[in-house]
Amino acid sequence: MTNSFADHLQTLGRRGALLLGIALLSAPALTAADDDGFVWNRAMLDIIESGDVERGRQIAEDKRCSKCHGDLGIPEDDETPSIAGQVAAYQFKQLVDYKAKVRDARSMYKVARRLELQDFADLAAYFATLEPEPPEGKTAPPLLVTQGDTDRLLLPCNVCHGEQGEGMGLQVPALSGQKIDHFIETMVAYRDGERANDDFGRMRFIASQLSEEEITTLAAYYAAAPVPGDE
Numbered sequence: 001m002t003n004s005f006a007d008h009l010q011t012l013g014r015r016g017a018l019l020l021g022i023a024l025l026s027a028p029a030l031t032a033a034d035d036d037g038f039v040w041n042r043a044m045l046d047i048i049e050s051g052d053v054e055r056g057r058q059i060a061e062d063k064r065c066s067k068c069h070g071d072l073g074i075p076e077d078d079e080t081p082s083i084a085g086q087v088a089a090y091q092f093k094q095l096v097d098y099k100a101k102v103r104d105a106r107s108m109y110k111v112a113r114r115l116e117l118q119d120f121a122d123l124a125a126y127f128a129t130l131e132p133e134p135p136e137g138k139t140a141p142p143l144l145v146t147q148g149d150t151d152r153l154l155l156p157c158n159v160c161h162g163e164q165g166e167g168m169g170l171q172v173p174a175l176s177g178q179k180i181d182h183f184i185e186t187m188v189a190y191r192d193g194e195r196a197n198d199d200f201g202r203m204r205f206i207a208s209q210l211s212e213e214e215i216t217t218l219a220a221y222y223a224a225a226p227v228p229g230d231e
């Protein structure tokens with residue numbers, strides 16, 4: 001893992017860091033954490049860090065992740081998320097949340113329910129090593145990415161997701177190269193509260209402030225794809 005825990009705390013900000021501190025202090029022993037959803041604690045971070053790339057590759061082959069996510073983590077369709085080069089700790093958390101049904105998706109529940117925390121760490125480590133889709137033909141970023149909108153209390157996306165949309169720290173996913181339809185669907189799911197596993201409700205709040213047009217423009221920017229309807 002390249003990003004340090006300190007980066008992560010910086011990303012969370014002071015309030016988040018305080019809450020995380022409380023979570024670390026009050027977290028129970030790790031056992032059965034995967035049945036109750038994800039908790040940020042030392043034991044969980046140790047498992048994430050122990051992720052074994054080679055074992056992850058094997059599990060991915062056995063479980064046929066490629067059937068939906070493509071041979072190298074980049075799906076052929078635009079609805080399934082790209083997982084190539086994704087931040088490992090973020091992916092790990094999503095897999096735990098799918099198994100606990102904290103993030104609800106039938107397809108991924110069926111995959112995750114028979115896997116254990118160590119398998120998730122290995123898978124996340126493996127997919128993090130793959131190359132994301134190159135952002136060819138990338139256009140100038142929309143203002144929401146670089147400046148946000150103070151009237152709506154919106155921080156710029158790139159404060160958290162990185163200057164190039166490469167993700168940050170442990171929690172914040174890369175957006176660059178993300179599939180356009182998955183991006184739109186998942187933002188709408190945050191907005192409507194159907195995806196509700198984001199800590200502190202950060203993405204639910206952000207998505208609730210955006211119009212559908214803004215969501216589509218942001219999705220097209222990060223996917224380096226034409227805005228649908230403009231082609």
Ligand code: HEC
Pocket residue numbers: 059060063064065066067068069079080081082083091092094095103104105107108111123173186
């Ligand atoms: C049957 C198709 C299918 C298979 C097989 C599958 N996935 Fe998925 N995966 C999906 C879909 C669809 C989503 C988006 C679900 C949602 O909206 O939450 C997803 C989401 C994910 C996410 C979250 C991505 C993000 O950006 O938040 C991760 C991580 C992931 N899958 C990893 C895996 C791994 C690892 C395997 C193999 C062990 C796997 N998937 C197998 C269809 C599949």
Ligand code: HEC
Pocket residue numbers: 081093144145155156157158159160161171172173174175178183186187197198199202203206218
């Ligand atoms: C305060 C930090 C922060 C800001 C600002 C922020 N995000 Fe996020 N974003 C996150 C975190 C943390 C997650 C992961 C949440 C989770 O676990 O579901 C996330 C997840 C996402 C996802 C889901 C990615 C996937 O692979 O499924 C999308 C899409 C997204 N953000 C888009 C945006 C856009 C567009 C903006 C700007 C309008 C933005 N975010 C601003 C922190 C932020």
